[in-house]
Amino acid sequence: MTILNIGSRRDTTMAAPPQDWKVNARCRAEHVNAEDFFTPAKAGQARARAECSQCPVIVECLRATRAFDDGVYRWGIGGGLTGVQRRALELEEWLGNRPNLEMARLLVSPRWVGRLSRLRSVCGSLDGMVRALRRDGLMVDAVTVRVAVWWSGGDAPRVAWRGDSRALRVRVAELFLDAVLVLRSRGARYADIAVWLGVPRDTGLRALRDVLAGVGAEEAS
Known part of the structure; x- marks a missing residue:
C-alpha cells in the first residue's frame, strides 16, 4: 500500500x-x-x-x-x-502487546541492523532475540523485535517448531494456549491465529483444532 x-x-x-x-x-x-x-x-x-x-x-x-x-x-x-x-x-x-515503533526503527538503522540479522540466524525464537538485545542494553520486547525483523525482511514467527503439525501442536499447547483462548474469545479465526503464530495456514489450522479439541475434551471429562 x-x-x-x-x-x-x-x-x-x-x-x-x-x-x-x-x-x-x-x-x-x-x-x-x-x-x-x-x-x-x-x-x-x-x-x-x-x-x-x-x-x-x-x-x-x-x-x-x-x-x-x-x-x-x-x-x-x-x-x-x-x-x-x-x-x-x-x-x-x-493481547496487550503494543510495539515501540521508534525502537523498532532503531533496530533496523545502520548501527543495529547487522546485529539484528546475526541474531535472526543464531537465536531460536523472538524471546531469544529479546534476551540478547537486552544484554546489549536495549529495552525491547518481543512484539517490538518482531516488527523490526519484519522490516528487515525476516519472518519472525511467534512459535519455534520443527516443521510438522505434531511439533507445532505440542508447542502451542505448552506455551501459547492461554493466548489462543484469549484470541478466540475476541473472535479471531483459526486462520488469524495461524497468522499470529507465523506458521503455514494448513499446518496451523490442524494444530489449533487439535489443541482446542483437547481442551474441550478435558472440560467435558
Whole structure:
C-alpha cells in the first residue's frame, strides 16, 4: 500500500501522524513502481519492502496504514508490512502487546541492523532475540523485535517448531494456549491465529483444532 491509498479515515486509538509526513515517503520517488506494493508476486513485494526499509517515515506510514485497514481485510504493503503481518500485529495488540515503533526503527538503522540479522540466524525464537538485545542494553520486547525483523525482511514467527503439525501442536499447547483462548474469545479465526503464530495456514489450522479439541475434551471429562 502506498501513501496514495491512505484516506482520511482516522483511528482514534493511536496518534495521527502529521499531515506533511507524506512528502518524505520513498514510494513517491520516480524510480519506484507503485504496482510492487499491490502485487502477489514475491519479487515485487520484496522490492516494495526494500524501499520501505529505507523510508524515513516508515513509522508514520505504518500508523496511517493501520488506521486505514478495515477489519480482517488487509491489502498491499504499507508501513513496511504486508497485510498478513499487519493482521498479526493487530492480534498482538488484542493481547496487550503494543510495539515501540521508534525502537523498532532503531533496530533496523545502520548501527543495529547487522546485529539484528546475526541474531535472526543464531537465536531460536523472538524471546531469544529479546534476551540478547537486552544484554546489549536495549529495552525491547518481543512484539517490538518482531516488527523490526519484519522490516528487515525476516519472518519472525511467534512459535519455534520443527516443521510438522505434531511439533507445532505440542508447542502451542505448552506455551501459547492461554493466548489462543484469549484470541478466540475476541473472535479471531483459526486462520488469524495461524497468522499470529507465523506458521503455514494448513499446518496451523490442524494444530489449533487439535489443541482446542483437547481442551474441550478435558472440560467435558
